[in-house]
Amino acid sequence: MLLLLLACSPSDPCADSPDLDGDGLSDCMEAELGSDPTLFDSDGDGFDDGEEADCQSDPLNAEQTCYTCGWNRADSSGLSSQGAEIGDTVADMTLHDQCGDQVQLYDFAGRWNIAFVTAAWCSACLGEAEGLDQKTQSLVDESGVPFSYMIVLFSGITGDPAQPQDAIDYAEVVGDPDIPVFADPAQDILANTPYDGKALPGKCLLSPTMEIVSCWTGHDNDEEAWEIVRTQGAP
Ligand SMILES: [Ca+2]
Ligand SMILES: [Ca+2]
Ligand SMILES: [Ca+2]
Known part of the structure; x- marks a missing residue:
């Protein structure tokens, strides 16, 4: 009883x-x-x-x-940067999103991210940037793994370091995506990853624990990274 x-x-x-x-x-x-x-x-x-x-x-x-854009803050306790090379935990960075908020990169831990790193003036990058929202949704639907692209602008429309307004303007240009669009005025993404900003766009795959898994450049060539997300799966 x-x-x-x-x-x-x-x-x-x-x-x-x-x-x-x-x-x-x-x-x-x-x-x-x-x-x-x-x-x-x-x-x-x-x-x-x-x-x-x-x-x-x-x-x-x-x-x-x-956050105004509705981003959930990940539990980033225990994360700290080890360096800027492949295999290192990436540095936390202060970025500015398309809703005008200042955000921390580590808030986006807990899922896989591909940082799509570019300059607002790169007209050849626009077509791919417009499709990243849909690519995010497709990979999540197909794999069931938490994943998102994030657009990171290190340079604004004039060629100077990106300012917070550049993230707002760029999000509008690429069709108000649900994925984050960030401005990186300090250009921390270039200093803290192997990507140097010389060829556009650059991409870096970040694991759910913010490890720099790989970085590469060029258009529409992310299949290898998607395969890592699919096979390594949920955190
Ligand atoms: Ca309160
Ligand atoms: Ca509060
Ligand atoms: Ca109460």
Whole structure:
């Protein structure tokens, strides 16, 4: 009888806990997170505690909010750069996305990424850039593996280092894709990968733990990288 009662008891200890402040997190969940169960926005940054929990943003740090584009922040604890060569964990980089937010590259860990690295002025790159959204979807649908292309502009339309506005403008030009479009004003992608920016576009395959798996240049030649994603699979 006792065993039966135990088996029927709810497995979620927070299942019946109320949500006093109506932020979508029960008082019990807030106790676990450390957020204030009487305040819907514990850190006063304009995002409810529940919203921040959903997008993996810190509800106790007003400096950290949900990304406007909806990117989830990966758990990047334990990641640190070892260098800029194949096999190294790539450096974390501060980039600017098409929604105008400053983002960290490590927020995109936890899935495979191909960085499509180019300059906004490269007209020969536009056709391929326009197709990356569809290629992302096809590979994810076919393999079931978490994967995305990300466009990284190191140079703007004038040939100067890309500015945040270049990411916004480029996303519009290539048809407002669901994949990230980043500007890299510090040109960190060139300093921290084997790709040197001389031939356009450059591509680098990054593993879910942000290892630089391979880098190459040229158009529509990513099959080898897709095969690695397919065969190595989910993280
Ligand atoms: Ca609550
Ligand atoms: Ca908040
Ligand atoms: Ca916050």
